[in-house]
Amino acid sequence: MQAGYGLYLEEHEAFRRTVRAVVDKELRPFAREWEDKGEFPLALFRRFGELGFLGLKYPEEYGGTNAGCLFEAVLIEELGRCGSGGVAAGLGAQFTISTGPLHLFGTDAQKKRFLAPAIRGEKVGALGITEPNAGSDVAGLQMTAKKVDGGYVLNGSKTYITNGVRADFVVLAVKTDPTKGHKGLSMIVVEKGTPGFSVGKKLEKLGWRASDTGELVFEDCRVPAENLLGEEGQGFYQIMGNFQWERLSLALGAVGAADDILAGAVAYVKQRRAFGKAVAEFQVVKHRLADMATDLEAARQLTYHALRLHAGGEFAISETSMAKKLATEMCCRIADASLQLHGGAGYMKEFDIERHWRDARLGPIGGGTSEIMNEIIARQFGL
Amino acid sequence: MKILVTAKRVEDPESKIKVKPDGTGIVLEGLKYKINPFDEIAVEEALRLVAKFPGEVVVASVGGKEVQEQLRHALAMGATRAVWVNHTGPLDQMGIAALLQKVAEKEKPDLVILGKQSIDDDQNQIGQYLAEWLGWAQATFASKVESFESDAEKNKVPALTVSADVKTVRVVREVDGGLATVECQLPAVVTADLRLNMPRYASLPGIMKAKSKPIEELTPVGLGVDVTPKLTVTKMMAPPARKAGIKVPDVATLVQKLKTEAKVL
Ligand SMILES: Cc1cc2nc3c(=O)[nH]c(=O)nc-3n(C[C@H](O)[C@H](O)[C@H](O)COP(=O)(O)OP(=O)(O)OC[C@H]3O[C@@H](n4cnc5c(N)ncnc54)[C@H](O)[C@@H]3O)c2cc1C
Numbered sequence: 217m218q219a220g221y222g223l224y225l226e227e228h229e230a231f232r233r234t235v236r237a238v239v240d241k242e243l244r245p246f247a248r249e250w251e252d253k254g255e256f257p258l259a260l261f262r263r264f265g266e267l268g269f270l271g272l273k274y275p276e277e278y279g280g281t282n283a284g285c286l287f288e289a290v291l292i293e294e295l296g297r298c299g300s301g302g303v304a305a306g307l308g309a310q311f312t313i314s315t316g317p318l319h320l321f322g323t324d325a326q327k328k329r330f331l332a333p334a335i336r337g338e339k340v341g342a343l344g345i346t347e348p349n350a351g352s353d354v355a356g357l358q359m360t361a362k363k364v365d366g367g368y369v370l371n372g373s374k375t376y377i378t379n380g381v382r383a384d385f386v387v388l389a390v391k392t393d394p395t396k397g398h399k400g401l402s403m404i405v406v407e408k409g410t411p412g413f414s415v416g417k418k419l420e421k422l423g424w425r426a427s428d429t430g431e432l433v434f435e436d437c438r439v440p441a442e443n444l445l446g447e448e449g450q451g452f453y454q455i456m457g458n459f460q461w462e463r464l465s466l467a468l469g470a471v472g473a474a475d476d477i478l479a480g481a482v483a484y485v486k487q488r489r490a491f492g493k494a495v496a497e498f499q500v501v502k503h504r505l506a507d508m509a510t511d512l513e514a515a516r517q518l519t520y521h522a523l524r525l526h527a528g529g530e531f532a533i534s535e536t537s538m539a540k541k542l543a544t545e546m547c548c549r550i551a552d553a554s555l556q557l558h559g560g561a562g563y564m565k566e567f568d569i570e571r572h573w574r575d576a577r578l579g580p581i582g583g584g585t586s587e588i589m590n591e592i593i594a595r596q597f598g599l
Numbered sequence: 600m601k602i603l604v605t606a607k608r609v610e611d612p613e614s615k616i617k618v619k620p621d622g623t624g625i626v627l628e629g630l631k632y633k634i635n636p637f638d639e640i641a642v643e644e645a646l647r648l649v650a651k652f653p654g655e656v657v658v659a660s661v662g663g664k665e666v667q668e669q670l671r672h673a674l675a676m677g678a679t680r681a682v683w684v685n686h687t688g689p690l691d692q693m694g695i696a697a698l699l700q701k702v703a704e705k706e707k708p709d710l711v712i713l714g715k716q717s718i719d720d721d722q723n724q725i726g727q728y729l730a731e732w733l734g735w736a737q738a739t740f741a742s743k744v745e746s747f748e749s750d751a752e753k754n755k756v757p758a759l760t761v762s763a764d765v766k767t768v769r770v771v772r773e774v775d776g777g778l779a780t781v782e783c784q785l786p787a788v789v790t791a792d793l794r795l796n797m798p799r800y801a802s803l804p805g806i807m808k809a810k811s812k813p814i815e816e817l818t819p820v821g822l823g824v825d826v827t828p829k830l831t832v833t834k835m836m837a838p839p840a841r842k843a844g845i846k847v848p849d850v851a852t853l854v855q856k857l858k859t860e861a862k863v864l
Contacts, residue, residue: 230671267800
């Protein structure tokens with residue numbers, strides 16, 4: 217394997233060693249416990265803030281490192297190895313999707329209020345787009361923000377929101393003009409404790425169990441005008457812009473997780489014996505591992521290609537969508553194959569693979585489904 | 600205060616170490632490397648001391664070009680500058696100690712902190728040789744009582760306490776059956792044990808800063824040291840595979856077996 221893939225430099229690899237050390241010491245040993253409990257400690261946000269991991273691509277004036285997206289890519293890949301999809305998701309939602317729009321579209325005052333404390337890990341952020349009646353169809357969102365004197369009054373609800381229950385602020389997609397489709401969308405920030413904003417419930421789910429996924433309800437919730445991100449009506453473009461890094465990060469996380477899952481499968485079949493030899497010695501098993509490695513490498517290369525374009529400043533929407541689809545589906549295939557290679561043990565809670573298998577399944581759904589990725593990819597044919 | 604520390608490049612314990620079939624060494628393919636963990640502890644302790652007694656931490660390593668990776672790691676943790684003794688041939692512990700002696704004589708640090716041993720061949724000799732040849736005081740196995748940095752631990756007297764006039768160092772040492780406290784005149788050589796501290800991570804700003812910190816290149820010839828090994832490894836063998844233990848149902852059976860089979864009771 218060529219170190220760096222012509223993408224990462226020595227400093228990225230040095231940073232990878234740091235992240236790996238953090239993951240191995242502070243996350244991996246607790247992954248199972250947190251997943252079983254359905255929660256990771258809130259203190260982890262602060263710890264990540266302290267380590268400088270929450271502001272890698274944000275300006276120094278807000279407490280970031282301004283080091284660029286490749287460092288964050290390294291962080292995401294390594295978090296994929298932490299053994300808990302929920303921890304990676306909760307922390308990821310903090311430094312990618314919820315703070316991304318603030319960085320890209322926020323005013324200095326908004327960045328001071330929300331971005332800076334989020335970078336320090338003092339405030340937890342969430343991004344609220346999905347609603348009970350609209351997920352894939354972003355233009356069809358129904359939550360409204362009615363302009364009133366000095367602000368907006370919000371009505372509607374959001375669901376499946378990562379960090380939703382514990383968030384101190386939520387960056388919301390709302391209809392400021394319900395008569396329009398995608399042109400009626402805007403983004404606005406709501407703080408915890410604002411009258412009219414309540415957290416419905418913490419949702420139970422198949423995987424990513426350590427992350428909190430919430431349902432948010434807004435009833436005549438009044439938000440000051442200065443909480444609007446950018447201009448009214450720009451929401452759709454803002455969301456689409458933010459999606460690029462979210463999708464790349466899902467692809468990178470899938471690559472990191474698959475790497476770890478494959479290594480686990482190899483280790484298992486080498487020590488498990490059947491018919492008088494190690495399971496790894498059966499040709500069919502060796503070939504299965506070879507296929508898994510090939511699948512992983514192909515997805516990694518496409519992900520790195522999209523990342524290279526993104527890092528170069530391109531809006532590589534097709535490549536990013538392809539990478540998101542391929543890498544997250546690849547991770548499901550690798551997890552499934554690995555579970556099969558574990559035999560009955562793979563179905564047991566005692567082994568990590570059953571958790572990896574559940575965690576991986578979110579990949580082709582969250583941040584835009586594989587079908588929606590295909591819709592985007594097909595656009596290049598004028599379809 | 601000026602402190603010299605070491606950063607040896609060793610095989611990452613996470614990689615699978617296999618002895619070559621002909622017994623001449625270990626299989627190098629596919630191995631990963633890292634800084635000797637005991638050296639990392641030494642670097643950390645030096646950084647903490649320099650935070651109290653301003654000065655510099657100079658990190659040294661002996662080896663080929665690749666040891667620059669470990670030097671950069673120590674620089675990223677916060678060391679001031681690095682000394683790289685470029686040497687690729689075989690070396691024994693006396694060779695390394697002789698090279699470090701020259702580096703120490705050149706740098707004139709107040710204190711040298713090394714790992715008590717390196718995790719590759721676990722010799723535990725360099726610090727002792729170095730102190731002897733320099734004619735300096737030595738305190739090996741600097742340690743602390745608890746293994747983790749709990750609050751109780753933080754409130755304890757640090758294992759390495761330098762006097763306010765930077766003339767002496769008091770070191771808590773881990774010895775068989777307990778702890779011993781010694782006081783040494785500076786300059787001195789201290790070796791770090793596992794429980795001395797928990798090394799910090801190399802932060803991203805640290806990694807970026809390390810890129811432009813100087814690494815001075817020296818050679819054995821330049822230092823006037825003949826490193827021809829006095830010690831040769833004739834054969835390397837993996838330890839014999841241990842037989843699997845047995846499980847006993849209860850304490851009574853255990854005592855019975857210890858009496859009749861193991862014959863230790
Ligand atoms: C654990 C978890 C965490 C999440 N975190 C967040 C979060 O933090 N913030 C947030 O806003 N959202 C979040 N989501 C929501 C997620 O982004 C959506 O679930 C996802 O985008 C799909 O939307 P949906 O659930 O409404 O599915 P639907 O849109 O109802 O889709 C149902 C099915 O129809 C298919 N489909 C829809 N449209 C088309 C089409 N045009 N052509 C072909 N097929 C189509 C879909 O691919 C899917 O198979 C999270 C979801 C989960 C499960």
